[in-house]
Amino acid sequence: MKLEIAPIPEGVGRPEVTRPDVRLLAAIGEAGVRKLVDDHYTILRTSEIGGMFPRWDMEFEAAKLRSSDFFIQVLGGPDYFNQNQGSPKLVSRHIHFRITPKAREIWLNAYKEILPKLDVSEEIIMSFWNYLNIFSIWMVNTKE
Secondary structure, eight states, X not given: OOOOOOOOOSSSOOOOOOOOOTHHXXXXXXXXXXXXXXXXXXXXXXXXXXXXXXXXXXXXXXXXXXXXHHHHHHTTSOOHHHHHHOSOXXXXXXXXXXXXXXXXXXXXXXXXXXXXXXXXXXXXXXXXXXXXXXXXXXXXXXXX
C-alpha cells in the first residue's frame, strides 16, 4: 500500500475533496474511529507540532472527542460534530494555528503510521487516505 503525500498545488485554490468510503465506519465502528483518532493524537502530541494541541489532559481529551466526532460524521455516522460544535467550518476554526506544509506532512505521516494497522481492505484505507490527503491541503494557512 502506497500512502503518498500529495503536493500542495500552487495558485489553484482548494482541490475538490472526495468523501471517504463509509465502509470504514461500518468495518471499525465508532469505537474504532475514536481509537484511530486517539492513536493519531498520541503521536502528534509528542511531535514537532505538539504545541498546536492542548497541554492539559482534559482539554486534550476534548480535542480528540471533537476530531473523532467529525470523522464519524464524515464517514456517514451520526452528526455528533454538528450537534455539539455546529457546522464544521474547519478552515476558519483552525485559522489561529500556523499550519504550514511541514505541519501538514507531520499530521499526515502520523496517519501513515497507523492506517496500515487497521483490519480493513486496502481499498477502504486508500479511500480514507485520499480524503485526508486532500482535506489537509485546505488546512494549510501559512508558508514555511
